[in-house]
Amino acid sequence: xxxxxxxxxxxxxxMLANCLTTKAxxxxxxxSTQINFIENSWTEALKQAAKQKxxxxxxxxxxxxGPCKMLKATTFKNNRVADFYNDxxxxxAIDMEKGQGPTLAAEWGLQAYPTMIIFDSKGKPIxxxxxxxxxxxxxxxxxxxxxx
Numbered sequence: 001x002x003x004x005x006x007x008x009x010x011x012x013x014x015m016l017a018n019c020l021t022t023k024a025x026x027x028x029x030x031x032s033t034q035i036n037f038i039e040n041s042w043t044e045a046l047k048q049a050a051k052q053k054x055x056x057x058x059x060x061x062x063x064x065x066g067p068c069k070m071l072k073a074t075t076f077k078n079n080r081v082a083d084f085y086n087d088x089x090x091x092x093a094i095d096m097e098k099g100q101g102p103t104l105a106a107e108w109g110l111q112a113y114p115t116m117i118i119f120d121s122k123g124k125p126i127x128x129x130x131x132x133x134x135x136x137x138x139x140x141x142x143x144x145x146x147x148x
Contacts, residue, residue: 040099058115060104061095061114063095075133081139116128118142127144129141
């Protein structure tokens, strides 16, 4: 009886440890393998930037845009890019044809996609670039904005 109780407790502890390890690995892999974006909420990005005292990195995209899809599939999933942007910015991806997007596109004078803009924590634009960008160039773009 006592032996079976010990075995049961041991099995439960093993299962719990496995669950915790799996959850930690999911969290770790998500944070380090892609830029973590707030989706379609400029308002939330402004709130988070003020709270965290960080600049905001905006990925302004359209669902039909080929270079936008390529950015999401390659550059934004580069480990160095993800680490740099997740550490230094509040990141927001906004579909410029839905929700707040059309109003923001007009306000910001956007003409093409993808457009990437870095704002200060109050929503003042610091720097911008248009079109597909390679990982090293996106890191340089972010570093230049942080140094302004």
